[in-house]
Amino acid sequence: MRSFTYERATSPQQAAAIVAERKGAKFLAGGTNLLDLMKLEIETPTHLVDVQDLDLDMIEETAEGGLRIGALVSNTALSADPRVMRDYAVLSRAVQAGASGQLRNKATTGGNLLQRTRCPYFYDTNMPCNKRSPGSGCAASAGYSRQLGVVGISEDCIATYPGDMAVALAVLDAVVETIRPDGTSRSIPLGDFHLLWGDTPDKETVLEHGELITGVVLPKPPGGQHYYHKVRDRASYAFALVSVAAVLQPDGTGRVAFGGVAPRPWRKDEADAALTQGAKAVVEQAFAGSATRDDNKYKIALAERTLAGILAEARS
Amino acid sequence: MSDWNLSVTRRGLLTSSAAVLSIAPAIRARAASQSSAGATTLPVTFEVNGQERMLRLDPRTTLLDALREHLKLTGTKKGCDHGQCGACTVIVNGERINSCLSLAVQHAGDQVTTIEGLGTPDDLHPLQEAFIEHDGYQCGYCTPGQICSAVAMLGEIERGIPSHVTGDLSKAVSATNMEVRERMSGNICRCGAYSNIAAAIADVAEG
Ligand SMILES: Cc1cc2nc3c(=O)[nH]c(=O)nc-3n(C[C@H](O)[C@H](O)[C@H](O)COP(=O)(O)OP(=O)(O)OC[C@H]3O[C@@H](n4cnc5c(N)ncnc54)[C@H](O)[C@@H]3O)c2cc1C
Ligand code: SF4
Ligand code: FES
Ligand code: FES
Numbered sequence: 001m002r003s004f005t006y007e008r009a010t011s012p013q014q015a016a017a018i019v020a021e022r023k024g025a026k027f028l029a030g031g032t033n034l035l036d037l038m039k040l041e042i043e044t045p046t047h048l049v050d051v052q053d054l055d056l057d058m059i060e061e062t063a064e065g066g067l068r069i070g071a072l073v074s075n076t077a078l079s080a081d082p083r084v085m086r087d088y089a090v091l092s093r094a095v096q097a098g099a100s101g102q103l104r105n106k107a108t109t110g111g112n113l114l115q116r117t118r119c120p121y122f123y124d125t126n127m128p129c130n131k132r133s134p135g136s137g138c139a140a141s142a143g144y145s146r147q148l149g150v151v152g153i154s155e156d157c158i159a160t161y162p163g164d165m166a167v168a169l170a171v172l173d174a175v176v177e178t179i180r181p182d183g184t185s186r187s188i189p190l191g192d193f194h195l196l197w198g199d200t201p202d203k204e205t206v207l208e209h210g211e212l213i214t215g216v217v218l219p220k221p222p223g224g225q226h227y228y229h230k231v232r233d234r235a236s237y238a239f240a241l242v243s244v245a246a247v248l249q250p251d252g253t254g255r256v257a258f259g260g261v262a263p264r265p266w267r268k269d270e271a272d273a274a275l276t277q278g279a280k281a282v283v284e285q286a287f288a289g290s291a292t293r294d295d296n297k298y299k300i301a302l303a304e305r306t307l308a309g310i311l312a313e314a315r316s
Numbered sequence: 317m318s319d320w321n322l323s324v325t326r327r328g329l330l331t332s333s334a335a336v337l338s339i340a341p342a343i344r345a346r347a348a349s350q351s352s353a354g355a356t357t358l359p360v361t362f363e364v365n366g367q368e369r370m371l372r373l374d375p376r377t378t379l380l381d382a383l384r385e386h387l388k389l390t391g392t393k394k395g396c397d398h399g400q401c402g403a404c405t406v407i408v409n410g411e412r413i414n415s416c417l418s419l420a421v422q423h424a425g426d427q428v429t430t431i432e433g434l435g436t437p438d439d440l441h442p443l444q445e446a447f448i449e450h451d452g453y454q455c456g457y458c459t460p461g462q463i464c465s466a467v468a469m470l471g472e473i474e475r476g477i478p479s480h481v482t483g484d485l486s487k488a489v490s491a492t493n494m495e496v497r498e499r500m501s502g503n504i505c506r507c508g509a510y511s512n513i514a515a516a517i518a519d520v521a522e523g
Contacts, residue, residue: 006358006375006421032417035378036398048375050422076411080477085485096480100502101469103399105411106418236480236501 001038008050012179012212018049020181020210027051027212029072029111032103037116040125042132056214065220071110071213075165078109087221090245093228094168100237110213112165113176114205118239119148119159130156131201147241150299151290152262157201160260161194167245167259168228170267175217181210194264224249227310231302242302248314252276258286258303279308362426365433373420380404382420383430391431391460402503405461406430412468431460434467443467446516454507462503466517469499491521
């Protein structure tokens with residue numbers, strides 16, 4: 001690990017200002033992704049601003065009838081909140097499906113949103129990777145792509161966004177709230193938060209340097225039945241090959257998002273609109289324009305079957 | 317020969333903050349006066365197994381390395397050092413975490429419990445006893461992490477925290493075999509002692 005200096009921030013704006021001032025500075029929340037990557041020298045911050053003392057660990061009701069989840073709320077606390085379990089079960093389920101009990105205790109809402117890809121070549125610093133070192137090439141494009149993306153990817157990078165929580169936030173129309181170094185705040189719809197890789201796969205979200213996530217807002221409960229089905233290589237403690245988050249209404253309409261397939265939680269209006277026509281129609285819409293490889297084309301069939309399983313469960 | 321010595325010294329300088337400390341007090345003093353964040357080491361005080369401990373640490377030191385290398389509490393094990401095995405599980409402020417993915421400086425003021433703090437050979441924790449009774453290990457490397465994890469995991473069930481296999485989110489959860497296995501998935505046992513580990517935990521969960 002490269003050496004760095006460390007300090008604890010005392011207010012959100014101060015945290016944002018310190019990071020903005022120093023090019024090599026980063027926020028530290030739970031540390032479960034950042035420290036992992038720092039040990040491999042994939043991340044090499046020169047200064048860490050620990051945000052754990054900021055008062056951002058509450059889940060509050062909003063005037064609009066929704067919830068505001070503080071950026072420091074742990075994954076465990078989020079998934080066990082009675083309001084989340086009752087009104088936003090898809091979110092509770094998605095969080096429970098991720099990582100392990102130990103990691104969920106430490107992982108925060110903000111840090112979880114910003115977790116980086118699990119592309120094996122991104123982790124292997126001996127291999128070219130446009131995301132890790134821009135311009136070096138993409139070892140995955142001619143390599144093992146079984147875990148990698150099938151839609152929304154680019155020539156320069158075929159990695160996926162690996163997280164579970166954000167897939168549920170996508171079907172819930174969540175909004176990310178931030179504070180910028182100058183003290184102004186902004187609200188970013190979850191669907192706009194993660195960028196498609198394009199020719200700058202090192203740029204993963206719309207956040208500016210020094211912009212701090214303060215919370216995530218859920219609109220009022222969508223009702224309906226909530227599902228998060230995750231398919232992975234082992235029954236627990238593994239990232240998704242494919243995951244499906246769905247909120248289904250009694251009349252068969254609803255919302256659906258896919259995880260493990262694209263640079264961001266993958267949701268399309270046309271796919272939502274096709275829900276009454278069954279899984280095949282939804283997947284055709286959601287995966288239009290996909291670019292699969294021999295190793296990962298199974299993901300589209302798997303997405304269809306996973307969704308079909310959910311639709312069957314909803315009917316029964 | 318002298319070249320060889322020189323290169324070793326240089327490498328030593330690059331990798332060892334102790335070496336930097338000994339040759340560069342002036343640089344260190346300047347950094348310290350600019351900001352407290354510029355110091356090479358930082359003081360950290362936390363409570364470990366009920367005792368207050370004060371250390372001066374390079375900020376890179378993980379909680380795991382602080383426990384093992386600085387406090388010589390070697391019961392906690394390092395398996396993967398990347399959050400993937402659970403051997404380093406300790407209990408911080410009542411919650412189980414992977415001590416390898418946490419900096420010691422993140423834990424100033426915290427209460428840390430390691431396997432040494434759960435019980436002693438003469439006064440075993442009920443889970444330690446149950447692991448012996450049920451033969452919940454072969455090599456024993458994963459065991460401290462398994463036991464710390466299990467102690468906190470049973471607390472999570474008591475507090476009503478649901479899991480991936482919980483059927484109905486509106487009902488109380490209990491320590492069924494399925495629930496325990498899912499909740500313990502963050503602790504890998506290379507020897508595959510899982511059945512006996514599950515039996516030991518069930519024993520204690522049933523009381
Ligand atoms: C073995 C293993 C298995 C895992 N399995 C899964 C899985 O199955 N599913 C899943 O979804 N995840 C999984 N994870 C990932 C885990 O969920 C993330 O590591 C965790 O959520 C990150 O949260 P954190 O608070 O620890 O973030 P940190 O590591 O502290 O931070 C991550 C990044 O976010 C930035 N950051 C943190 N907070 C803020 C903020 N408030 N504002 C702006 N920037 C911020 C940091 O600067 C850093 O760049 C796994 C991790 C491990 C190690
Ligand atoms: S897919 Fe993306 S992350 Fe993986 S090697 Fe290629 S550029 Fe790097
Ligand atoms: S050593 Fe910490 S999880 Fe493996
Ligand atoms: S007893 Fe050997 S790793 Fe579990």
